Amino acid sequence: MTYRPHSLVMLLALMGQAAEFHTVAIAEDKPTVDVGNEPTPLNKSGTVLVDFKGKRLLIKSEVVLREGMLEMLACLKQTKEHESVLSVDAKAQLVHAGLIALGAEVGSPAKFVPEYKPATGQPVDVFVTWTDTKGKLQRVPAQSWVRHATRRYFSQKLEVFPKGLKLPTEPDLKWDEKHRELLWYGTMSTADRDTLLKLTTDTGFRNAIKTIFDQSQVRQMEARWVFAGSGFNTDAATGEKYYLAESGELICVANFATATVDLAVESSATNDGLMFEAYTERIPPVGTKVTIELVPVFKTTK
Numbered sequence: 497m498t499y500r501p502h503s504l505v506m507l508l509a510l511m512g513q514a515a516e517f518h519t520v521a522i523a524e525d526k527p528t529v530d531v532g533n534e535p536t537p538l539n540k541s542g543t544v545l546v547d548f549k550g551k552r553l554l555i556k557s558e559v560v561l562r563e564g565m566l567e568m569l570a571c572l573k574q575t576k577e578h579e580s581v582l583s584v585d586a587k588a589q590l591v592h593a594g595l596i597a598l599g600a601e602v603g604s605p606a607k608f609v610p611e612y613k614p615a616t617g618q619p620v621d622v623f624v625t626w627t628d629t630k631g632k633l634q635r636v637p638a639q640s641w642v643r644h645a646t647r648r649y650f651s652q653k654l655e656v657f658p659k660g661l662k663l664p665t666e667p668d669l670k671w672d673e674k675h676r677e678l679l680w681y682g683t684m685s686t687a688d689r690d691t692l693l694k695l696t697t698d699t700g701f702r703n704a705i706k707t708i709f710d711q712s713q714v715r716q717m718e719a720r721w722v723f724a725g726s727g728f729n730t731d732a733a734t735g736e737k738y739y740l741a742e743s744g745e746l747i748c749v750a751n752f753a754t755a756t757v758d759l760a761v762e763s764s765a766t767n768d769g770l771m772f773e774a775y776t777e778r779i780p781p782v783g784t785k786v787t788i789e790l791v792p793v794f795k796t797t798k
Contacts, residue, residue: 499510523655525600537595537746542588546594553594555788557582562779566772567750569622569638570788575744581641581774582624582786588726588741588756591790595620595723600792602725605758606751613757617723619793622747622757626786636778637790642717642749643775644783650684650708651677658698669705678704684712721747722790724758746787 506646535545535554543556557570560577577583596602603617622638655676663669669687670679676702678701689709693702726741740754748755749772750763763771780786 499647508671522781538590539586540584543584544594546597548598548775551598551791552722553591553598553790555584555591555790557584557786557788559780559782559784559786559794561772561774562782563776566642566774567645567742567752568746569642570633570688570747571744572742572746580744581618581779582747582788583786584746588744588746589737589739591756592725592739592741593744595702595790595792598792600723602723605724605753605755605760606727608753610753614760615722615724615755615762615764617725619723619759619760620723621791621793622721622788623789624786626780626784628780634780638747639778641775642714642772644717645771645773646683646712646714649771650680650712652677652704653677654700654704654705655716656700658696658701659699661696661698664747678708680708680712683714684709716775717749719749719759719761719763721757722760725753726754726756747790784796 533549534724535547538544545554547554555570557640559581560583561579561581564579565582566599568576568582568584569580570578570584571577572588573583573585592602600618600620603615606615607613624638624641625633625635628634639695651672653676654671657671657673657676663671667684667719668681669692671677672679686709689705692705696702726739726745728737730737741756743754745752745755746757748763751758
């Protein structure tokens with residue numbers, strides 16, 4: 497796995513897709529071009545490697561967060577570690593280049609105006625590999641480290657509140673008269689659900705409670721990632737092009753117009769609307785070294 501100084505353009509030219517990257521300064525990150533059996537490092541530190549034989553991109557990272565709301569699965573170092581499980585010491589454009597080298601088709605990030613359009617691009621399976629505290633190698637789909645947010649309010653419309661019904665202080669279900677909806681914070685337990693269902697035989701109320709119960713349960717994220725490809729902008733002062741995802745948006749779980757890899761479904765990036773949180777119980781300790789695998793998914797032809 498030897499690093500030799502060649503330009504990034506050489507790697508992309510090998511794949512026939514160098515035009516856009518030709519205008520981007522890569523500084524010291526200059527990969528070797530060696531389509532062999534061992535992964536090819538794309539930078540001197542060896543944190544981003546193309547595995548041509550395994551048809552995957554390997555990214556060295558570190559666990560920086562185990563609990564809290566998420567915008568990213570993985571961000572760039574010293575950017576958004578407060579909302580990302582993993583931190584990567586590399587440039588986002590190298591990840592972009594590596595996926596292109598594997599033949600992945602770049603799409604486009606999510607768009608928000610004039611109307612929302614989800615991110616598009618080559619589907620990418622994402623895996624995380626690490627050594628646990630017992631010295632055993634572990635490898636799981638990255639989705640298993642992310643779950644639907646539970647530390648938030650869940651609401652359900654109820655046009656007609658049952659006449660004469662008085663809500664108990666425990667469990668703490670709230671009725672919003674103005675917006676005609678029931679409000680519940682956090683995960684509703686089975687006992688809380690059953691207590692609330694016993695309050696009335698009103699079908700609308702009971703259905704609302706059942707819906708809130710279902711929505712508030714711990715659920716692993718099932719959405720899949722795509723190679724959105726971020727984009728480029730031009731520095732007004734220097735006239736040089738730069739890759740937008742260098743601000744940190746590497747592998748996202750909240751939609752960003754600058755994402756390199758993003759979910760192919762709508763996912764809010766506003767603080768009060770974040771949809772996903774860290775699946776704490778499944779994530780190894782902070783500081784654990786983790787290899788992220790990006791595996792482009794290609795259609796099979798019969």
